Amino acid sequence: MAKKNDVTVEDKLRALYDLQLVDSRIDEIRNVRGELPLEVEDLEDEVTGLSKRLEKMDADIEVIENDIKSKKNLIDESKSTMKKYAEQQKNVRNNREFNALSKEVEFQELEIELAEKHIKEYRAQIEQKKELIEQTKGRLEERKKHLEHKKGELNEILAETEKEEEALIKKSAELEKDIEERLVKAYKRIRANVKNGLAIVPVERGASGGSYFTIPPQVIMEIAGRKKIITDEHSGRILVDQELAQEEQEKMQNLFAKS
Structure with missing residues (x-):
């Protein structure tokens, strides 16, 4: 040559x-191939993002349910304390002691009322999150189906053109060497x-x-x-x-x- x-x-x-x-x-x-590889990549990112969002919402619900358990325990403790104070009131020696115990009972009642209010709020939060989870699951399933469709399109095109493209890239490099x-x-x-x-x-x-x-x-x-x-x-x-x-x-x- x-x-x-x-x-x-x-x-x-x-x-x-x-x-x-x-x-x-x-x-x-x-x-x-056009924008198909980018579309597939974007859909994969979206599916991953939605999956992580579902995981986080499930974790949030678990935290809220633990908060509810804590409030229920607090209510049980308050009721137990009230019962104890009620027994003590039977043995008081004067009105001052009786009134002091009554105030403690009132405080525990307020604690129970506040805890029940929090439990109600927590349950409302759980319902909202469950509703959002269902919406997100629907979106995730729809995106997964769309991703599979786009992957199918891309794989079909790649199957038709990949071998030719590889051969041409090799030929292009060979031609460059002779110039x-x-x-x-x-x-x-x-x-x-x-x-x-x-x-x-x-x-x-x-x-x-x-x-x-x-x-x-x-x-x-x-x-x-x-x-x-x-x-x-x-x-x-x-x-x-x-x-x-x-x-x-x-x-x-x-x-x-x-x-």
């Missing part, structure tokens, strides 16, 4: 255009800055592919001569003649068919 620096300009143009055709085919495959590094860098720079990633385009109807700006006849002749690399002054794309483009397209179509 000739060294990279020994190849003709025409060879370089053909190699660059072949690289463009392969990379464009990879772009097409990825465009078919001067400076040209590969220029190609990638142009490709990153132009619409549809087209860095190498054929001349069509007197204008560069995808452009409405007419190319002067003298420049078209130079492009057809394949003696130097010429770029479109408006878009910066590298230009090739229609005949060369058709020849390389036919050659690469055979490669794509095998992929």
